[in-house]
Amino acid sequence: MxxxxxxxxxxxxxxxxxxPKAPPLGAVRFGQRVQRAVQALVNRMGPPQFVLMDLVAQRWRADALGALVRLGVADALGDGPKDVDSLAKSLRLHAPSLYRVLRALARDGLLTEQDRRFGLTAVTEPLSRRHPSSMANIVSELSSARNAHLWARLGDVVRTGDGAWPSFAxxxxxxxxxxxxxxxxxxxxxxxxxxxxxxxxxxxxxxxxxxxxxxxxxxxxxxxxxxxxxxxxxxxxxxxxxxxxxxxxxxxxxxxxxxxxxxxxxxxxxxxxxxxxxxxxxxxxxxxxxxxxxxxxxxxxxxxxxxxxxxxxxxxxxxxxxxxxxxxxxxxxxxxxxxxxxxxxxxxxxxxxxxxxxxxxxxxxxxxxxxxxxxxx
Ligand SMILES: C[S@@+](CC[C@H](N)C(=O)[O-])C[C@H]1O[C@@H](n2cnc3c(N)ncnc32)[C@H](O)[C@@H]1O
Known part of the structure; x- marks a missing residue:
């Protein structure tokens, strides 16, 4: 040592x-109960097959958000909305593919979109590394190729009782x-x-x-x-x-x-x-x-x-x-x-x-x- x-x-x-002061436990628990009740209501309102589809599509959203962080797009948008073509040029990305990712996220309510200019919303602002409550590393880590490999083996883990790590490294x-x-x-x-x-x-x-x-x-x-x-x-x-x-x-x-x-x-x-x-x-x-x-x-x-x-x-x-x-x-x-x-x-x-x-x-x-x-x- x-x-x-x-x-x-x-x-x-x-x-x-x-x-900062920690929020009172009771208030936090109450807020969480309300959030869960609202989510349960939303889940009950839609046809179950659409609700289910939306739930499994969270993985696509996570991968798209992770890509924004890893490619430097989130940091660039942290300075304000940008035109997709200049964004692709400055980050050396394929503009048509970048446009499709940004459009999908924007139509999902996770980015702003005006013509071909895209910006972060209140929910996605913490994707930028300069945000005071940045979550860039958590997003990058949870959507990493390593975790994708490991989670794809959940079935094997449940079948055998053994963890998946040895299958990775x-x-x-x-x-x-x-x-x-x-x-x-x-x-x-x-x-x-x-x-x-x-x-x-x-x-x-x-x-x-x-x-x-x-x-x-x-x-x-x-x-x-x-x-x-x-x-x-x-x-x-x-x-x-x-x-x-x-x-x-x-x-x-x-x-x-x-x-x-x-x-x-x-x-x-x-x-x-x-x-x-x-x-x-x-x-x-x-x-x-x-x-x-x-x-x-x-x-x-x-x-x-x-x-x-x-x-x-x-x-x-x-x-x-x-x-x-x-x-x-x-x-x-x-x-x-x-x-x-x-x-x-x-x-x-x-x-x-x-x-x-x-x-x-x-x-x-x-x-x-x-x-x-x-x-x-
Ligand atoms: C899940 S992280 C938790 C980090 C920190 N306690 C926190 O909650 O933010 C586990 C930590 O244990 C450390 N760690 C694991 N094995 C260790 C070892 N043999 N000796 C020293 N640190 C170790 C890792 O480097 C890592 O920082």
Whole structure:
């Protein structure tokens, strides 16, 4: 394990980004219930065969939107509507084909269209990388050729119970990403975008401020830890992830003005050592990538690095006994990871118990994930 960014060498810029207030949980849940009710009504109003057709056509929409991002069209339209021919010329694209893609999206209500000029709408503006709430990486990642390959094998996965990853590449996702820089940037950019939406809530759902130090294990480029440190100004942080990932942490920590309180460590949180003796250990969207069998020794390794009074905070989807949850993320894990799954509270309790932890509580948030708080047993 090596220090990728020695804290002593860091300056202490003033906080540039403040963490917005998280919306109240009740209001978010109410809004989601209304949205689902409206969608159910819309589904009931149309002839079922058309509703169904529209549902499966979402894949075409996703692919078309992904192409706009990857081809640079969305960024170009981020500056305002453009004529299709000059757009094709400046981006070296085939104008008639580009026109057909833009026309299809515009007639679907996802772009504006006037003569041969096309522009983004409120829904598609975040496709531009310069948008403050850009979703460009998520769109690119979910519509990637890799995910298309893996999801096309859903039938095999259900037939055999084995994930589809070995049909795509040797090694694991992380080593594959290391060898594919564009996809590496899209994946970790997508994680940052996803985390950005929930971080204001996650940073406040646990009283990190009552503790002195927080490690974020597999913390990506540091968005969540930066938000935690910005909300809790007395806490010090340690960000741990692979070297190729933490290499992107500097600007994120600087954006929040927390570089002087955060050590950045390139290390292996799965098979190697993690920092010892800190107060709180956070791991967001790590546990769901592993079967119980594979997760247990990882958690046990973390447990061994913790003090008896340290706290473990996993942040993941918690599957409720009934009602909505991010079910398609569970399927993504089933297909693309090696035995990963989203867990019920009982499943978390069981796997934590096997690794020497006691589940203390599950804290729901307005984001899609909950905090699973555990202590050494
Ligand atoms: C699903 S991403 C979650 C990233 C971040 N926690 C978030 O929620 O935005 C999983 C992270 O675990 C990291 N990771 C996977 N295996 C690792 C290992 N053996 N050592 C260190 N980090 C690892 C990946 O590089 C990636 O950043």
């Amino acid at each position: 090596s220090n990728a960014l020695a804290p002593a060498a860091l300056t202490a810029p003033a906080a540039l980004t403040t963490v 040797d090694g694991d996702l992380w080593s594959w990403l290391d060898a594919h820089p564009e996809e590496h940037a899209a994946f970790h950019g997508a994680m940052r975008e996803l985390t950005r939406e929930g971080a204001p809530a996650y940073a406040r759902a646990f009283d990190f401020g009552a503790h002195g130090s927080v490690a974020d294990l597999g913390g990506g480029t540091g968005y969540l830890l930066a938000a935690i440190l910005a909300v809790h100004p007395k806490v010090r942080g340690v960000l741990v992830d692979e070297a190729s990932v933490v290499a992107g942490a500097g600007p994120v920590l600087a954006e929040f003005g927390v570089r002087d309180r955060c050590e950045v460590v390139a290390g292996d949180v799965v098979g190697g050592d993690v920092p010892r003796g800190l107060d709180v250990y956070v791991a967001k969207n790590l546990a769901h990538g592993f079967s119980d069998e594979r997760l247990t020794p990882v958690l046990a390794r973390w447990r061994a690095a913790m003090r008896p009074d340290s706290t473990l905070v996993l942040i993941d989807v918690v599957v409720p006994p009934a009602g909505p949850y991010l079910g398609f993320l569970d399927l993504q894990m089933m297909i693309a990871s090696n035995g990963g799954l989203e867990r019920t509270p009982e499943q978390f309790e069981a796997v934590l118990g096997k690794a020497g932890f006691r589940l203390e509580r599950v804290v729901p948030t307005p984001g899609p994930m909950s905090l699973i708080v555990a202590r050494p047993a």
